[in-house]
Amino acid sequence: MSRTRTALALGMAAAAALSVASATASASATPIPLAGSTTVTPAGHAFQATLSGKATLKAGSVTVTCSVSVSTGTVPAAPGNANAAGPVSSPISPPTYSSCTSSMWGVTPTVTTSGAWSVSMQNGAPSTATMTVPVGGLVVHTTGLATCTVTAAPAAAASVGGSWVNGAPSGLTFTNVSVPVTVTGGFGCPTSATSSTFNAVYKVTDTTDPAQQITVGP
Secondary structure: OOHHHHHHHHHHHHHHHHHHHHHHHHHHHOOOOOOOOEEEEOOOOEEEEEEOOOEEEEEOOEEEEEEEEEEEEEOOOOOOOEEOOOOEEEEEOOOEEEEEEEOOOOEEEEEEEOOOEEEEEEOOOOEEEEEEEOOOOEEEEEEEOOOEEEEEOOOOOEEEEEEEEOOOOEEEEEEEEEEEEEEEEOOOOOOOOOEEEEEEEEEEEEOOOOOOOOEEEO
16 A cells, blocks of 8 residues: 555545544533423422322232321422422422231331431322431331331431322322331241332322312423
8 A cells, every 4th residue: 555545545544533533522411301380389388198099019929008197288488489401309208107007917017217217299291299218217017927127228318209189189109109118027027128119199189279280380
């Protein structure tokens, strides 16, 4: 190959390499799309989430079912109730769970909650609401024929994703959501379980002004 052809080939190779490098850099610099805007109204209003039907928490072959659950919170005051590029978050009280039964005969469960819980609302199709369970924030203890302790979010806070529907009242639904757990205890306890499946439907009402509704929008 002549020197002229060699130089031309090297030049074309260098140009191609620069072109690939430039394309790679451009691709790397492309920002990740932001979540859509969210506004929760009425700003500053208190709300209450009340269980509709039953909540279930299943670990291994054992299912705990509760028929009463309540949590309260407050929509952030303006302008904190709006986010142009993502969800709107607010703290909530640790949900209480009572009137609980176990799928194991002769076993009585008690559910306790603690810590800093929160919920974040994201407008969309559908809109979503993600509840954050703090480390060790929910504990199920059983007595009777089997003494077991189930601790949710044992090592790190857990995100529990649900769907939100505006209405009168609005609804928050958790369907087959997996929550990390540890289980300790003796005979009959599902000690090999590392996750639990959570199901619940909550109705969310405005307690500041019952004539209004808690709404998630753009």
